[in-house]
Amino acid sequence: MYSMFDNKSVRIALIAVLSVLALFLLAQTMIAAGNFGRPSAPATDTVTVQGNGQATLPPDVARISFTVQNTSATVSDAQALTTKQANAAIDYVKGQGVAEKDIKTLSYNISPEYSYPNPCPSGALCPDYVRPAKVTGYQVSETIQVTMRNLSAVGTLLSGLGKLEVQNLNGPEFALDDSTAGYDAARADAINKAKAQADLLAKQLGVHLGKIVNFSESSGGYNYPVMYGMGASADSKSVPAPNIQTGENTYNASVSITYEIR
Numbered sequence: 532m533y534s535m536f537d538n539k540s541v542r543i544a545l546i547a548v549l550s551v552l553a554l555f556l557l558a559q560t561m562i563a564a565g566n567f568g569r570p571s572a573p574a575t576d577t578v579t580v581q582g583n584g585q586a587t588l589p590p591d592v593a594r595i596s597f598t599v600q601n602t603s604a605t606v607s608d609a610q611a612l613t614t615k616q617a618n619a620a621i622d623y624v625k626g627q628g629v630a631e632k633d634i635k636t637l638s639y640n641i642s643p644e645y646s647y648p649n650p651c652p653s654g655a656l657c658p659d660y661v662r663p664a665k666v667t668g669y670q671v672s673e674t675i676q677v678t679m680r681n682l683s684a685v686g687t688l689l690s691g692l693g694k695l696e697v698q699n700l701n702g703p704e705f706a707l708d709d710s711t712a713g714y715d716a717a718r719a720d721a722i723n724k725a726k727a728q729a730d731l732l733a734k735q736l737g738v739h740l741g742k743i744v745n746f747s748e749s750s751g752g753y754n755y756p757v758m759y760g761m762g763a764s765a766d767s768k769s770v771p772a773p774n775i776q777t778g779e780n781t782y783n784a785s786v787s788i789t790y791e792i793r
Contacts, residue, residue, distance in 0.1 A: 578738075644669065
């Protein structure tokens with residue numbers, strides 16, 4: 532036996548086996564410590580309650596988008612016209628107190644315009660053949676989004692943009708700058724209602740609530756106000772600014788909470 536342990540290779544192999552065993556025992560000890568105080572099986576004595584919450588908050592921003600587009604025989608000429616008009620619109624928006632960070636270009640497009648000539652006189656029968664399209668010009672468009680924080684000036688902004696003859700003027704979409712704030716408030720309301728229901732149910736059943744073993748939530752979104760849209764360019768004549776009402780947005784949330792009971 533002593534001669535076997537005197538063998539260097541045997542000693543190294545034995546040390547390796549003991550090291551692996553020690554690591555295994557250490558891992559099992561850590562797992563057992565982590566699970567200390569936890570039930571060995573999922574709780575079976577539980578009660579689940581639902582809560583539907585709602586929060587109504589006034590908006591703090593209004594988002595408006597508009598497009599500037601022009602057509603010319605060449606791309607460069609169409610770009611020059613569009614750039615001039617878009618810059619005038621942006622300068623006007625900044626003059627209404629909108630910060631540069633709240634003005635964003637959503638898209639910039641260049642597209643050719645075609646005509647399909649018909650060589651046959653009107654009313655004559657012509658052979659069926661492919662008529663090549665002819666490029667007649669180019670349209671350049673830029674779509675810009677504005678985030679307005681002074682909600683009392685939204686009507687003035689819409690009126691001014693109309694006078695600048697922008698196209699596809701859409702909005703305002705009234706919302707919260709922090710997009711999660713409304714849902715967070717609705718979820719808090721839903722949780723409070725679920726807890727109150729759980730307390731009442733525990734009293735009626737004659738049980739005590741333990742810890743929460745499951746939780747889930749869902750958002751019902753919120754009701755968007757109807758957006759004011761001018762659709763096409765407005766008449767450049769002097770017109771009164773529209774009376775824009777901000778209203779309030781209602782946010783909804785639902786939660787489900789499962790408690791242990793004892």
